[in-house]
Amino acid sequence: MHNLSHHLKDAPVSAWIGILIVIFYAVLALGAPFFAPFAESASVGKQYMPWASPHYLGTDALGRDVLSRLIYGARNTVGIALVTTALAFTLGATFGLLAATIGGWFDAISSRVVDVLMAIPPLIFALLILTITGTSVIALILVIAILDSTRVFRLSRAVAQGILTMDYIEVARMRGEGMFWLIRKEVLPNAAAPLIAEFGLRFCFVFLFISALSFLGLGIQPPTADWGGMVRESAKLISFANFATFQTATFGLAPLLPAGAIALLTIGVNLVVDWVLHMSSGLKE
Amino acid sequence: MTDLLLEMKDIRIEGRSDRQWKPIIKGVNLTLNRGEILGLIGESGAGKSTLGLAAMGYTKGGCRISGGSIHFDGQDLVGASNEALRQLRGARIAYVAQSAAAAFNPAYRLIDQYCEAPVKHGVMSRADAQSDAVELYRKIRLPNPEDIGFRYPHQVSGGQLQRAMTAMAMACRPDLIIFDEPTTALDVTTQIEVLAAIRDIVREYNTAAIYITHDLAVVAQMADKIKVLLRGEEVEEAPARDMLANPQQDYTKSLWAVRDFRRAPPAARHVDEGPLLEIRDMTAGYGAVDILKGINLTITRGSTVAVVGESGSGKSTMARVVMGLLPPSSGSLHYNGAALPKSGKQRPRDLQRHIQMIHQMADTALNPKHRIKDIIGRPLEFFLGLKGRAKDVRIRELLTLIELDPDEFINRMPSELSGGQKQRVCIARALAAEPDFIICDEVTSALDQLVAEGILRLLDRLQREMDLTYMFITHDIATVRSIADEVVVMQNGVIVEQGAKETIFSPPHAPYTELLLSSVPEMDPDWLAGLLKERGAMVTSEEQL
Numbered sequence: 001m002h003n004l005s006h007h008l009k010d011a012p013v014s015a016w017i018g019i020l021i022v023i024f025y026a027v028l029a030l031g032a033p034f035f036a037p038f039a040e041s042a043s044v045g046k047q048y049m050p051w052a053s054p055h056y057l058g059t060d061a062l063g064r065d066v067l068s069r070l071i072y073g074a075r076n077t078v079g080i081a082l083v084t085t086a087l088a089f090t091l092g093a094t095f096g097l098l099a100a101t102i103g104g105w106f107d108a109i110s111s112r113v114v115d116v117l118m119a120i121p122p123l124i125f126a127l128l129i130l131t132i133t134g135t136s137v138i139a140l141i142l143v144i145a146i147l148d149s150t151r152v153f154r155l156s157r158a159v160a161q162g163i164l165t166m167d168y169i170e171v172a173r174m175r176g177e178g179m180f181w182l183i184r185k186e187v188l189p190n191a192a193a194p195l196i197a198e199f200g201l202r203f204c205f206v207f208l209f210i211s212a213l214s215f216l217g218l219g220i221q222p223p224t225a226d227w228g229g230m231v232r233e234s235a236k237l238i239s240f241a242n243f244a245t246f247q248t249a250t251f252g253l254a255p256l257l258p259a260g261a262i263a264l265l266t267i268g269v270n271l272v273v274d275w276v277l278h279m280s281s282g283l284k285e
Numbered sequence: 286m287t288d289l290l291l292e293m294k295d296i297r298i299e300g301r302s303d304r305q306w307k308p309i310i311k312g313v314n315l316t317l318n319r320g321e322i323l324g325l326i327g328e329s330g331a332g333k334s335t336l337g338l339a340a341m342g343y344t345k346g347g348c349r350i351s352g353g354s355i356h357f358d359g360q361d362l363v364g365a366s367n368e369a370l371r372q373l374r375g376a377r378i379a380y381v382a383q384s385a386a387a388a389f390n391p392a393y394r395l396i397d398q399y400c401e402a403p404v405k406h407g408v409m410s411r412a413d414a415q416s417d418a419v420e421l422y423r424k425i426r427l428p429n430p431e432d433i434g435f436r437y438p439h440q441v442s443g444g445q446l447q448r449a450m451t452a453m454a455m456a457c458r459p460d461l462i463i464f465d466e467p468t469t470a471l472d473v474t475t476q477i478e479v480l481a482a483i484r485d486i487v488r489e490y491n492t493a494a495i496y497i498t499h500d501l502a503v504v505a506q507m508a509d510k511i512k513v514l515l516r517g518e519e520v521e522e523a524p525a526r527d528m529l530a531n532p533q534q535d536y537t538k539s540l541w542a543v544r545d546f547r548r549a550p551p552a553a554r555h556v557d558e559g560p561l562l563e564i565r566d567m568t569a570g571y572g573a574v575d576i577l578k579g580i581n582l583t584i585t586r587g588s589t590v591a592v593v594g595e596s597g598s599g600k601s602t603m604a605r606v607v608m609g610l611l612p613p614s615s616g617s618l619h620y621n622g623a624a625l626p627k628s629g630k631q632r633p634r635d636l637q638r639h640i641q642m643i644h645q646m647a648d649t650a651l652n653p654k655h656r657i658k659d660i661i662g663r664p665l666e667f668f669l670g671l672k673g674r675a676k677d678v679r680i681r682e683l684l685t686l687i688e689l690d691p692d693e694f695i696n697r698m699p700s701e702l703s704g705g706q707k708q709r710v711c712i713a714r715a716l717a718a719e720p721d722f723i724i725c726d727e728v729t730s731a732l733d734q735l736v737a738e739g740i741l742r743l744l745d746r747l748q749r750e751m752d753l754t755y756m757f758i759t760h761d762i763a764t765v766r767s768i769a770d771e772v773v774v775m776q777n778g779v780i781v782e783q784g785a786k787e788t789i790f791s792p793p794h795a796p797y798t799e800l801l802l803s804s805v806p807e808m809d810p811d812w813l814a815g816l817l818k819e820r821g822a823m824v825t826s827e828e829q830l
Contacts, residue, residue, distance in 0.1 A: 166652075174641075175668075176629065189655075190654055
């Protein structure tokens, strides 16, 4: 803990901006019912109302409050992305570390399975599976987690292989330590920094992937608010934008709001990840 | 004054750590004339490399030159633009790094890397540079000078690489070369040739050099004058011969005295005690290649057996076999009269506990994410089942035993220790298992001489107090002289000679032992010249060894 506050004090401005953005989203997502002025999927006004009180960001095609849906969207999109990334890491890191430590046949088989999974373009693969299984949230999480765990597998295996050549591993092996102890106590603490950095990046990709699937209609299903879906629903509005007055011009902004929310979080997470990577690389400049 | 080449006045260099600038070099003056060789010595952390790099106007990442002036041939380097410095570096000032294997780009052939600097600096065309390379390769006595440049770095040996790097540094015929421990990573037998080659070529082109090393005997061969550094400050500087014959400062004297450590002979033992470890007809290797062939070795309780030989001779492989990490393909091991299972996994925990090993690089032998108490505590828990308070008490006892203050060190991370302290922690970890037999694999070769001597004295004391038996793997003959009872000389996986230290070290020697012994640098500045004259034509033929 002392170490963390020590690092935070040293953090560059960019990292601080990233941390603030991430905290902002986290607070919004956690307290969505508290912050959102209206319910997530209730029609509360006329269709396509311009930006004016009480609908500060207008309403959508069904008369739902856009601001409320954006806030709930943070909860849904980010929440699902987080669960998916965590699952992908549990899967990928477990198998990656095991493959590196056990080696031999286990490594050979799991690596080839991962190769096969990676050979299929992920979007096509996800579309295929989701068409077969139907688009439930559980199926969405599982499919994306398995696809993403292949990347995590590769990284954790490579990192662990580097660590396993160190003398302290040999010392532990000479002592006769079991494999579980080796992985948990000797390898994992040293692999943590690159894995945490990868977690941030993976999270962005998962979250963009979910948005992309939602945009294609196979992601999070309506009426649940979701940024990718919101972009799709309001995409055509952009052609109705009329820049004569501010009120009519806001139609052009409608699809940009959820897209901007996606972009801003991606940037924020990446700023934090950059900083973590920099720390773990040990560079001083 | 006309031949003054480099003048550094009151140089101060700071490095950034823990959010503040800390001084590394605290006001050092240095002057160097054309054609003069300055030996820069001191323990690690003394600022030798930092000062050497500053002579090129360069500092490592996270460092800055905070004061003083550097004039190279009249040109100020401190305020110089990057472009001006780039014109100088490689062309007029060159640098030879400690590890040539790491400094060469593995993706390019040697000659391509040779040609890069002269072509970039417009000194010569590519074709001229190539023929020049062959010429220099010949001068520096590389075998097959016409062809060797067309090999990739991994295709030539370490000693040859280091010579190729020296040739590369000479490519633009610079006025100054900085040698940063160029022979530290080499075996004694290879070191000789690199030293001789460097000295001859530097003399021939009247190049000035700064020669950085922590090996006094090496600096005695190379330098015209010697400067001793300690924690960023100059201790003293004098012409090499004066300094060697008559050091003025206490610190310098202590450096000079290091090699005199001799352990007291072990107490007489009962004759009827059987051997502690016996290796019979053991052959082992990786895959189909046998690294060790027909090894027979007997180690008696309470003795120190030194295993010497150059790298690749199979010393460390033998340690791995004894530890059970590499099951031998044939032959047997006996410990305390009973057969020792070949694989460590088959050995009962209580047997494995008795055999411990200390690694060469304490840096990589300690998990950087574990605290000292966890590192020492784990074997206590694992082998002896100690927990809670009993474990804590024992950790403190062990820290006291290795002469580290428990209150200060128990909660530290390995990164907060010096090299010598790390090696002490490794020793404590080995002792925690309460072993009888410890394999020390080059435990002092990564350390400075003063620190290394401290470790040797500690090991000697522990041996007497705890009745330990050591197998001491080393390539340093001085270490063997100070601590061994018996010596085993290895070459290419075979034991060429073994016996009591006095027998091995007094003539007549086996031919390989003779070569090994005569290659150890001595403090006499005329030693290298004398030895080379003696060996004569042998030097060139040694390459095939």
